[in-house]
Amino acid sequence: MLEINDLSVSYGAIRAVRGVSFSVGKGELVSLLGANGAGKSSTIKCIAGALKAAGGSIALEGKDITTANPEQVIRAGLATVPETRDVFPDLTVAENLMLGAYIHRRDQAGNRQNLEKLHTLFPRLAERSNQPAGTLSGGEQQMLVIARALMARPRVLLLDEPSLGLAPAIVERIFEMIETLKKSGLTILLVEQNVNQALSVADRAYVMRLGAIATSGTAEEIRATSDLSAHYLGG
Template sequence: MLIIKNLKVNYGYVNALKGVDIDIKGGQIVSILGSNGAGKTSLLKAVSGLVEDKSGTILFDGQDITNMSTEKIVSLGISHCPEGRRIFPQLTVEENLKIGAYVLRNKKVNLQEEFERVYAFFPKLKERRRQVAGTLSGGEQQMLAIGRALMSKPKLLMLDEPSLGLAPIIVNEIFKIIKQINSEGVTVLLIEQNANGALKISDYSYVLELGQVVSEGDSKKLLNDEGIRKSYLGA
């Protein structure tokens, strides 16, 4: 579904990505692991068209999207849930979700059906659909951010640190929901500092260090890899 070849991203004199190759098959959950500054967020921004100084090739469903506009990329079926949630705090839950469906405006889509599809994943959002988003708890705001990303009916959902700052019980709930979303046909690209949780729910994983892929493989095998455990799992 997504093929990234020799991707390089620069911010001035800083080389955030130094020739990254990644291959994501449809129907999988693929996790990207690495410490702060490894280039994980830059990878998602490059796929979404949010960085200008990049080179290499990004193919989505066989189509070159390397230099495509962000709106066009979203309309093709890629949705990006950014780190830090980035909800609109002054708007209601339902208004935030409606913004997520913006690219569907010219398509024959029943918006209410899309609301209900998201509410099926996140019943709490339906209960609070008329509540101002800025008054939600941290966990509810993360659910809203993911729900908003789902409103564009993506084939590929990219999640940047969905468990960041959340209580363990909420983290477990978020991971269960990610698995459920995937089981309904959405491919997931997951960036997580909670490496243990990410490896447990994903099919395949890549490890980034200083802008380069240093390890990759079946997630269950990486979970038991001594080097990975020492570096990322606190062994």
């Protein structure tokens, strides 16, 4: 579904991502792990079209999207949940969700059907449908931005640090939802610092260090790497 080949990302003279290659198969949940500054978020932003690649290529279902802008990437079937957890605070939960369906705005029946499914997955959002998004808790806002991305009906979902700044009990709930999405057949690329949580839902994982892939393998193989924390995650 997603093929990253020799990808590089630069901020001026600083090379944040250096020759990164990895793939995500249909229906897989792949985790991209690493400490702060490892290049994970820069990689995600480049895939999402928010940053331009300095080199390499990005393909979605065999189609080159390396130079695509964010709207083109979403229309191609890939939606991103950024780590910044941005909502439109003065709009209601329902209005935020419908903004996620903008590319399908002419298919109102399909949007209503999708919304019903998401209300089942995120019942808290259904309860707060008419509430301003800015009044939600951090965990509820994370649910909202995930659901809003799903309103675009993506075939690939990119999740950037979904556990960031959340209480442990809320993190557990978020990862239960991610597991449910995985079981539905959705292809997911998960960027996460919480190694144990990420590996608990992942099929495979890649570990980034200093802008490059340091190691990769199945979740079980990565979990069995005794020096993972010390050498790759800054522990």
